[in-house]
Every structure is written in structure tokens, then in C-alpha cells.
Amino acid sequence: MEEENSGRLRLVLVPFPYQGHISPMLQLGAALHCKGFPITIAHTICNSPNPQNHPDFSFLPLQDGLSPRDFKSRGLSDNLLSINDNCKESLQQSLLQLIKEEKEMQANEMIGCIISDEHMYFAEDVANNLKLPSIIFRTTNAATSLARPCLLKLTEGGQVPLQGSVSHELVPGLPPLRYNDLPFPLTENLRGFAVVVAKTYGSSRKCSAVVLNTINCLEQSTLDQIRQEARVPTFAIGPLHIMTPGISSGLIKEERSCLSWLDKQPLNSVIYVSGSGSIASLSDKEVTEIAWGLANCKQAFLWVIRPGSVHGLDWNEVLPKGFRDAVGDKGCIVRWAPQKEVLAHPAVGGFWSHCGWNSTIESMAEGVPMICRPCFGDQRVNARYVSHVWGVGLVLEEMKREEIERVVRRLMLDDEGKEMRERAKEWKHKIEASTRKGGSSYDSLNELANFITSL
Numbered sequence: 001m002e003e004e005n006s007g008r009l010r011l012v013l014v015p016f017p018y019q020g021h022i023s024p025m026l027q028l029g030a031a032l033h034c035k036g037f038p039i040t041i042a043h044t045i046c047n048s049p050n051p052q053n054h055p056d057f058s059f060l061p062l063q064d065g066l067s068p069r070d071f072k073s074r075g076l077s078d079n080l081l082s083i084n085d086n087c088k089e090s091l092q093q094s095l096l097q098l099i100k101e102e103k104e105m106q107a108n109e110m111i112g113c114i115i116s117d118e119h120m121y122f123a124e125d126v127a128n129n130l131k132l133p134s135i136i137f138r139t140t141n142a143a144t145s146l147a148r149p150c151l152l153k154l155t156e157g158g159q160v161p162l163q164g165s166v167s168h169e170l171v172p173g174l175p176p177l178r179y180n181d182l183p184f185p186l187t188e189n190l191r192g193f194a195v196v197v198a199k200t201y202g203s204s205r206k207c208s209a210v211v212l213n214t215i216n217c218l219e220q221s222t223l224d225q226i227r228q229e230a231r232v233p234t235f236a237i238g239p240l241h242i243m244t245p246g247i248s249s250g251l252i253k254e255e256r257s258c259l260s261w262l263d264k265q266p267l268n269s270v271i272y273v274s275g276s277g278s279i280a281s282l283s284d285k286e287v288t289e290i291a292w293g294l295a296n297c298k299q300a301f302l303w304v305i306r307p308g309s310v311h312g313l314d315w316n317e318v319l320p321k322g323f324r325d326a327v328g329d330k331g332c333i334v335r336w337a338p339q340k341e342v343l344a345h346p347a348v349g350g351f352w353s354h355c356g357w358n359s360t361i362e363s364m365a366e367g368v369p370m371i372c373r374p375c376f377g378d379q380r381v382n383a384r385y386v387s388h389v390w391g392v393g394l395v396l397e398e399m400k401r402e403e404i405e406r407v408v409r410r411l412m413l414d415d416e417g418k419e420m421r422e423r424a425k426e427w428k429h430k431i432e433a434s435t436r437k438g439g440s441s442y443d444s445l446n447e448l449a450n451f452i453t454s455l
Contacts, residue, residue: 009112009453010038012060012095016080016117016139017047017071019252020356024139024213025117027240029057034244035449038109040098042091042123044083046071060098063090077185077192080119084199088122095130113452115211121199124207133208133455140357141214142222142236143385144183144378145201150174151182152197181384186376208455211448213238213357216440217430218364218390235448239361241340242435243445255334258302259341262332265300268349268421271408272342274304275354275373281309286399288320293404295326299412302332302342343368349421350411352396355382364392367428369420371396371407392424 011032015025026049029039039057043049044064051059065086071079095111102109115135116123127134138145150171167179185193209232216223216236227234237243262270273294276282282290287310294301310318319333339359342348343366351363352371360382363370370393372383386393394417396407411417434441 008038008109010040010109011452012040012042012111012114012123013137014042014091014114014116014120014123015049016119017044017064017083018076019047020358021117021119021139022047022049023358024240025137026054026057027244028115028137028211028213028237029054030244031237031240031445032449032452033057035445037112037449037452042094044087060091060094062087062094075186075192077196080196081192084120084122087120088126091123092126092129095126095132099130113208113455118200119196121205124205128206133452134206135209135211135452136205136207137211137213139213140378141360141382141385142212142219142226143177144357144381145212145226146222147171147174147177147181147183147378147381148197149201151184152194154179154182156194176388177381177384181380183377183379183381207232209233209235209448209451211235211237213240213361215239215361215431215434217434218361218385218427233451235444235451237441237444237448239365239431239435239441241358241362242365242431243441252306252336254336254338256338258332258334258337259345262302262342262345262347265347267346269412270300270302270345270347271350271352271371271412272302272304272337272348272368273352274337274339274359275352276306276309276375284310284318287318289399289401290404291320291323293401293408294331295323296401297405297408297412298330299408300330300347301327302334302337302348304334304337307335340366350408350417352408355379355386357382360386361431364390364424364427365431367421367425369393369411369417369424371411373399390423390427392420392427394420 013025013029015022029041033039033056040060041049041057042060042062045061046064046066046068048061063086064083066079066082099111111132113133113135114123114127115137118136118138124134169179171177171179171182210230212234214236215238223236294303305318340362343351343363348368350371351368352373353359353363355372355374356379370386372386372393373396374380374383383395387395394407394411396403433439436442
């Protein structure tokens with residue numbers, strides 16, 4: 001896929017410093033680097049990617065004004081607002097210095113565009129100040145891009161409570177989403193959420209294009225709607241983890257020993273459990289219910305328990321007494337797993353997921369059906385599509401051991417689960433086709449590269 005960028009246009013990419021946003025941004029950088037563009041990653045100091053993992057990129061640290069303790073203890077919206085307030089001047093001064101150095105060296109290279117995560121709106125202001133083109137990168141699916149502004153309008157109008165309306169009625173204009181599928185934030189304080197959504201999706205944004213990490217075959221009608229309403233070109237180029245295999249972007253150390261354990265398990269026999277993702281958390285009661293639900297279903301499992309994901313407990317304290325003896329060799333428990341390799345392993349027949357978008361498309365790209373237990377935000381939207389549109393998942397309604405046992409058995413052993421596994425394989429083939437020459441995502445990436453060159 002590599003092509004020459006004869007103009008040597010350097011692209012400055014600005015990720016939002018959470019795992020689910022950093023990974024696809026680095027993958028996007030790798031995809032565009034293969035098209036001949038030099039890549040600079042302008043990143044916050046908190047949760048910064050490791051430059052040693054990306055020798056083809058240059059890195060530009062931004063003064064974010066946050067201590068690691070502040071970053072972990074504050075809410076996502078508070079961190080986002082602080083970063084946008086604190087990083088603007090740092091990015092602008094750094095880019096001015098970079099432009100000056102390029103002129104002094106008479107380098108055959110210039111900054112061609114700033115590509116920023118949709119939440120890093122300060123980067124768009126900097127681009128406008130420096131008279132540089134800017135592109136927005138949305139790391140969620142297309143449906144969430146419609147659902148978030150809708151949720152804000154509904155809550156401001158008093159039509160739904162902020163935290164989790166239980167209504168199963170369809171949201172007007174957003175089928176198949178119901179009110180309880182809307183992307184409610186973790187916090188009950190609407191103020192920060194409202195500012196974030198207004199800044200992220202407001203009409204004041206002045207970008208040249210929008211890029212989404214999604215696929216036409218999954219969201220054709222939603223993408224058509226977005227393209228009709230958009231004032232700028234929209235490119236769907238996912239799944240980026242397939243477009244750029246081998247990119248290391250994790251912030252948490254992986255335990256690869258679980259792959260050897262999987263090698264010993266029969267085909268489609270293992271349920272992979274990673275229900276809290278990289279930032280969500282569980283209570284000790286929920287962990288206990290998960291543990292005994294997994295033990296009682298008698299199904300082999302690989303369970304990821306991320307350090308810090310269980311309130312108030314160290315990693316070695318989270319499992320209930322007697323659980324390890326009860327499951328024996330049927331269970332493998334790790335702090336973090338090489339997820340893409342796990343999902344690609346033939347022993348894995350199901351994925352219990354929080355339904356973050358990266359996890360969702362990684363699972364679908366490998367043909368693995370899901371148990372959906374969304375926590376907040378776009379996870380709710382994704383779970384609805386997985387279960388009721390794409391037909392490859394079951395929703396876990398209650399975190400009780402009896403319900404967990406029942407749902408795991410439905411997915412792993414019943415005919416219903418076998419049918420979902422077949423549908424998941426069909427989606428896998430469609431997704432693979434989209435990333436090959438002549439496929440929609442393959443062509444969209446080429447169109448994006450040509451578009452950037454033409455700016």
C-alpha cells in the first residue's frame with residue numbers, strides 16, 4: 001500500500017490520551033505513513049505513548065498541566081476540558097518552532113495538516129491560527145456521532161434523565177436506539193458533558209474533513225445520513241487495526257502467557273472475559289458474581305482483571321475464597337491480554353465485552369460473537385447494534401451469577417450461539433473484503449491521502 005508523498009507533507013496527529021483513543025490514532029498515523037507522509041504525534045505528557053514503539057514517527061510532548069494523580073482521580077470530562085485549556089498554547093508554540101526550523105533548514109518538507117481526535121478541539125483552533133488545514137478523527141462508530149448531540153438536546157429539554165433512562169421506546173429519528181441505549185456519561189453532572197458535546201459536535205467547527213474508524217458494510221445507512229448532513233468530506237477507513245497490523249499502541253503491559261494456555265483448549269471452547277476495558281471499573285460484589293457465574297457455567301474462560309479496575313482492592317484480593325480451587329485448569333486469569341491475538345485464536349468462541357468501539361470491531365473482524373455488558377457512553381450504542389442490528393451478541397441485563405451462567409451457556413453451547421457464530425463469520429468476511437484492494441475502506445484511505453495532498 002505504500003505510495004510516495006512527493007510534496008513531503010508532514011502530518012501532525014493529536015490523540016486524546018486514553019487507550020481507546022490513542023490506539024486508533026497511532027494506527028491512522030501508520031496507515032498514512034505508508035502513503036508517504038511523515039508523522040508527528042503531538043501528545044499530552046499524561047498517558048503518553050512510548051516513542052520507542054514507533055520509530056517511524058516523531059513525537060511532540062504538550063504541557064497538559066495535569067499530574068498523574070489528577071489525571072486518574074478526575075473524571076473524563078474534567079480531564080478533557082483541562083487538556084483543551086492547557087495544551088493550546090503549547091501546541092501552537094511548538095508548531096511555530098517546527099515551521100521556523102523547516103524554513104531555516106530549507107527542508108523539502110512542510111506541515112500539511114493537523115489531524116486531531118474529535119475531543120481535542122484546541123488543535124483545530126491552532127490550525128486555524130496557523131492557517132493550516134485540519135481534519136477531525138472520530139474514534140467511535142458513526143451511530144454515536146448522531147446519538148451524542150441527540151442526547152444533549154433531549155436532556156437539555158428535560159425529556160430524559162441524565163443517568164440511564166429505563167425507557168425501551170425508540171428515540172425519534174435514531175432507530176434502532178432506545179432511550180436507554182443513548183450514550184449517557186459516567187457522571188451525573190451534565191455541565192461538563194454538555195460543554196464537551198457542544199465543543200465536539202458544534203456547528204462552529206471548521207475542519208476540512210472528518211475521518212471515522214468504521215466500515216461502510218456495518219454502518220452504511222448511518223454514514224449516508226452523516227454524509228448528507230456534513231459540510232465536508234467524510235472518510236470511513238476502518239477497521240484501522242487491520243489496515244495497519246503489528247502496530248503496538250498499548251499503555252498496559254500484556255501477559256502473553258495466556259496464549260500458551262489457549263493453545264491447549266479445544267476449538268471455540270473459551271469465553272474471553274474483558275468486561276471493564278481500559279478505564280471502567282467494577283465493585284467487589286460484581287467481581288464475586290462474575291467469578292461464580294463463570295465457575296457455575298463449567299465453561300473454559302480467559303478473564304482479564306485490570307489492576308485498579310476493582311474499587312478499593314489490590315489485584316490479588318479481588319477473587320472470592322474458594323474460586324480458584326473450584327475452576328482449576330478451566331480458568332486463566334491475567335492482568336491484561338494481547339486482545340487482538342486472543343480474539344484471533346481458534347479456541348476463543350465468545351467475548352464478554354464492555355463494548356467499547358475498538359473491542360467491538362476487533363471482535364467482529366475475527367468473527368467472534370459477544371456478550372454485551374456496556375458501562376457508559378458509546379458502549380451502550382455499540383451493544384444495541386451488536387445485539388439487534390448485526391445479530392452477533394447477547395446483552396447481559398443483570399450482574400448476577402445465575403444470569404451470567406445462563407447467558408454464557410446461551411452463547412457458547414446453545415443453537416442460538418452457534419447461529420450468532422455463523423453470522424459473525426459472515427461479518428468477518430465482509431470486513432476483510434472492505435480492507436482489500438477494491439474494498440470500501442481500502443479505497444477511502446487512498447481517497448483521504450489524495451485529499452490531504454490536495455489541501
